[in-house]
Amino acid sequence: MNTVFKLAASALALSFAAGMANADDAFWKEAAAPYQGVTLRGVTESSPPSLYIREVLAPQFEELTGIRVDIETTSWDQMFDKAIKDMEAGTGIYDMVYIEQDIIYSYLARDFLTDTTQLLADHPELKAPTYDEGNFTTFADYFKGSNGHLYGIPMEAFIKIYLYRTDLFGDPDIQAAFKESTGRDLTPATTHEEYTEIAKFFYDYGQKNNLQLWGATVQGHTGHPASWYEYVETIAPTFGIYNWGIKADNNYAASVANGGEMNSDTAKEALQWWLDLRQYAPPESNQSTWTEVGTTFGAGRAAQGLVYGENAGWIASDPEKSLVVGKVGVALPPLSDGVLAEAEAGEGYIGYYDGGAFGLPSTSKNKEAAALFLEYIGQNEVQPDWAVAAPRVTNTATYDDPKVQDMNKELGGYYDMLKDKGYLFAGAPAYPFHAQLREAVAPTFYKILTGDVSVSDGLDQMAEIAEATLTELGYRK
């Protein structure tokens, strides 16, 4: 009787679901009917989540609606170049552009983007029953304007986490050697001193045993902004230096003399700590950007590292790319005293919450059709497979999906951390001059990395350059 009841209930649920699916399909077909023959063009970075859009979601949408979607995946800098030029010139080539979290403020300042909340409110016939802004995690807040409306549909969100090798950290012989060497148990570091201690231990261990193993990854390219990002977004916050050391509410002061923190003693301590880590890092570190750091860790060349979450998925689970599948643990980054408390109180953050959204340029000639596609990729229904293919979560419901739960185990609890501790991380500060300031100070930063300028002098110069640049751009009065 019980079995019969369960089967009947399942059949009822299935037929209900099928009915809902049919109803949903009917909506897409009906809503898309006026836009037959339209081809939507999008430009985005060539990353796993974007490739999933191009290879899976775009064809699905096309089959469902008859609206063709061409997604162009290209390099990070080319993507920005193409999108900005299109929106600046008003050519309307692109109907969708990738908005990295750190550039949204620049785009909003220039009115480059369409208010999607308003667009859907003005066109109720476009509003999909399965799309709801309330489904997104709080990461969506980064893509809201001052009116609280959404200007981009979140498509990827990660935190930059502390990855460590569970096989090495759990090896009894290594544990004993570490205890003998340091007097404490081998566990993921919670402080900077512990992190360095572990890095040094594994560096020595690798040298002693003639292994291709080093103590830590360092994203330390001497000519690419990735190194600057690692310092300002990942390292400095763990020492309590937030928002690049610039005080936006104090006339964008950067130097200590004017009330900023870019060249404070703490900032100098943070940078020196990070630079010192390079002695325990693999030789390729000074040519490593975000991608190479993931590759280094995936190749089993580092015992621990601070790695972008977008790489955590393949590192932990793709045996074709990674040599450390099943050997990866995740933890919060090492912190200075008081930083965690500040983050929990909402007065600071402990690392970078990275990600991006798909936005609809104001210059698009196919806004309505593009809005349909953006709704499509924002539905809860398409998220689980997407999250498995590329470890990104933008919708709250995704965490509970069984596929994602399984993936979470493979990732050593990464999704749990994203869900439970994500609030401790933060995206880039709300600066409309993000790339402009970065490029102004980067040459000096590279000179610090090469040793041409000392940490102290270099940060002093960077603070001075930052203030001069902000004055020239008209933000600092």
Added chain:
Amino acid sequence: MQSNRLGWILLAPTLAILFFFGVLPFIYVVYVSFHQWNPFAADPHMIFNGADNFRKIVFDAEFLNSVGVTVLFVLFAVISELVVGYILAQAFMKEFPGKAIFRTIHTLPLIMAPIIVGSVWKLMMTPSIGIIPHYLNEWFGITVNIGTSPVAAFTTIIIMDIWHWTPLVTLTLIAALVSLPPDPFEQAQIDGANKRQIFFHITVPMIAPAVVATVFIRLMDALRTVDEVWMLTGGGPGSATRFVGVHIFKEVFPKTNYGYGSTISVIVLYLTIVACWLLYVTMLAPRNKKD
């Protein structure tokens, strides 16, 4: 008269393309160079600022450094390519076993896009995993790291450029050498001239126009090198390989400093023209005067 008209008609499409895609953009760049314009500034509009950008450029240490490293790069790369290219061209003038295969292989780098060349060399030069640092260390005990050593990075870029572009020089010089008449050489030999005298007094003057044309092409290419360097070092370590092309790219694209970036472009164009003119005056003008 009719043939004149036909000539202009046939030229018209080319002139139109040149005007719209060459002259007009150039005029626009010159116009922008007199403005302060950054679309992400508090005021995103173009603001006329006279010669301010040109004044600023004189005190711009990053720009001056980029000009310095570019000049060094051009000197080393172009001279090396000319010497190696000439030696190879002379070698290809003679018959030897496997010549056709070697000539084909030698020309292959020319068909590779600069961005690919940069990527391949980056892969070969990455410490620990790159084949070049590996064997330099294995065979000679030399540690090379282009991420930390400015000299290594600079030298690698020159070698990469030589590898990529020497075939062009070789092909041009082969064409020049093939077209040389045999009489002056036979006459010189009869008169008892040695190889060095023949080279400096007959070969060099006779192939000078081809050499100058080749140098012009390579000079202009080298001055605007971006792709390979961008891929290989990104301009680093520090500013060691931040050539003027890379500097302009960083100024105009990521920094969106359109006004100042245009100013640098105009100045670099001016310097290129001056360099080419100096080269012309030095190498060809005396010869033309003599003729």
